[in-house]
Amino acid sequence: MTREILIEHINKVFVDKFELDPAILTPEKRIFEDLELDSLDIVDLVTGLQHTFGIPLRDNKELLQIRTLGDIYNLFEKIVQEHPELEEKLTKEQ
Amino acid sequence: MKQRVVITGAGVTSALGFSRQELFQALLAGRSAVKLRPDWTEQMQGNPRVVAASVELPEEQIKSIKRHYRRSMGPSSLFAALAARQLIAETGLTQEELSSGRIGCIASSTLGSPTETYAAAMAIVNNSFYDQSACQFFKIVSHSTAFNVANMLGINGVQLSPCSACASSLQSIGLAYEQLLLGRQDLILAGGSDEVAPIVLESFRLLHALGEEPGFAPEEISRPFDAKRCGLVCGEGAALLAVETLEHTIARGAKPLAEIIGYATSCTGAQISQSDSASIVRCMKLALEDAGLAPQEVDYVSAHATSTVAGDREEATAIRELFGDAVPVSSLKGQLGHTLGASGALETAVLLEMFSQGLILPNTNLTAPSEECAGLNLIRKPLERSPNIILKNCIAFGGVNATLIIKKI
CATH class of the missing domain: 3.40.47.10 (Thiolase/Chalcone synthase)
Known part of the structure; x- marks a missing residue:
């Protein structure tokens, strides 16, 4: 699976949950400062990502460290490498 | 003061x-x-x-x-x-x-x-x-x-x-x-x-x-x-x-639309599903007292009246006891339905327009008042009259009553 497909899935969560314009979703954007999300939104972000990837994320410590959208892309690239079954699921759902 | x-x-x-x-x-x-x-x-x-x-x-x-x-x-x-x-x-x-x-x-x-x-x-x-x-x-x-x-x-x-x-x-x-x-x-x-x-x-x-x-x-x-x-x-x-x-x-140089001159709230302490005429009378009297008014000084009663058999009967009995048939009475719920928790404020907003338009809105779907609601001045057509003082009732589950009295400015 290409990084582009992964980004597409992650960005869809941001568009659906937070009504953000897809055009502004670039890796350097900071989640709180630039995308104007807050702690309540982060709960919804985790729920959305859980739903998209089909894996439990509520207690994922690394997810708590994210600062930018790029951090999320990198983290999920790693998660997909660790869970090869996700690749098929995400490619199918594209 | x-x-x-x-x-x-x-x-x-x-x-x-x-x-x-x-x-x-x-x-x-x-x-x-x-x-x-x-x-x-x-x-x-x-x-x-x-x-x-x-x-x-x-x-x-x-x-x-x-x-x-x-x-x-x-x-x-x-x-x-x-x-x-x-x-x-x-x-x-x-x-x-x-x-x-x-x-x-x-x-x-x-x-x-x-x-x-x-x-x-x-x-x-x-x-x-x-x-x-x-x-x-x-x-x-x-x-x-x-x-x-x-x-x-x-x-x-x-x-x-x-x-x-x-x-x-x-x-x-x-x-x-x-x-x-x-x-x-x-x-x-x-x-x-x-x-x-x-x-x-x-x-x-x-x-x-x-x-x-x-x-x-x-x-x-x-x-x-x-x-x-x-x-x-x-x-x-x-x-x-x-x-x-x-x-x-x-x-701040703003213009008032109306003055609140009286308010009271009370409950029956006896019934959770409805109020009763005695406690509604008491609530209206307390509001009139707060406003320093006699019942005959009220120009229009905006009733709670939701179209239930018991609720309308109790409120009508209370209004009749205090105002007789002298004061025009109507409920807006025939057209607007009962907007529940919003009804008091929504209907008060309409009362502000009655002040400015010089018109009192009537009851709707009132073909013939029931016997227990008779003896009130239940208006059935818009009344071209500029009210000076309006009394507004709300009655709720819990046996709760509230009465607000507002005055045209």
Whole structure:
């Protein structure tokens, strides 16, 4: 699976949950400062990502460290490498 | 000397218009908000004739509230937010004033959001509770309307929610009046909101209080004081009023629309499902006493009258005892339905238009008053008369009464 497909899935969560314009979703954007999300939104972000990837994320410590959208892309690239079954699921759902 | 308290604006979200002027004109034109809701048939045990007076909000109006604020709003809070924004536009209050600590928000509803409460319950049933938004609870809690409005506008003064079902928003206005008399605030956004949902309709139906007479068209079912009344029609909406000290109004060069001269609230202490005529009389007397008025000085009584058999009878008995047949009496619920927790504020917003238009709106669907409601001056056509003093009642589950008296300025 290409990084582009992964980004597409992650960005869809941001568009659906937070009504953000897809055009502004670039890796350097900071989640709180630039995308104007807050702690309540982060709960919804985790729920959305859980739903998209089909894996439990509520207690994922690394997810708590994210600062930018790029951090999320990198983290999920790693998660997909660790869970090869996700690749098929995400490619199918594209 | 007693502080004088005035109303300097009123924002409205209703099934018959998105301003108090639009709502008044729709009522004057005889339009009804009551319609069939076939989309709720399945949730209501297959009942094919579900009716409600629902607000239809265009998508762009919903989206006009920024997502950051909208995310914690159920329909009820959303209606209130739209009404609040209208009110800010009308009053011209600045951000500095709103965040001065001297402006508060007192607003309430019956249940926070029955729609969202049902959704949360279904999430438990469907084992998907943790798929819900983090804001779900904020949509449901009983003071959702108040904090959503305060948060959206940056209001940081008093925030209260006297949730008492159908008396909620009139109690909010009354509580605002009392807070201002105590000198706690200079201005309070006061009122309330409510929403209809199948669980609300079914709750009234369980109590045999929902109007369902098959012989009537949907718009004829709500018929306050009529001999053939058979129960209420649930409605929804919101209204927020700017309740302000006269001193503050003058200082900022604003124009008052009416003065609040009396208020009282009481309960029966004896019955949870309805009030009784004796306690309604007592409440109206307390409000008249607060205003320093005799009953004959009131020019119009805006009744709560929801079209239930017992409720209308008790209120009619109380009004007859105090006012006889001398004072015009009407209920707006024949066209607007019973907007529950919003009704006190929504109907008070209409009263402001009666002052400015010099017209008293009539009862609708009142073909022949029932025997127990006879002996009142129940008007059936718009009355071209400029009322000077209006008495407004709200009566609620819990045996709660509230009476507000306002005066034209």
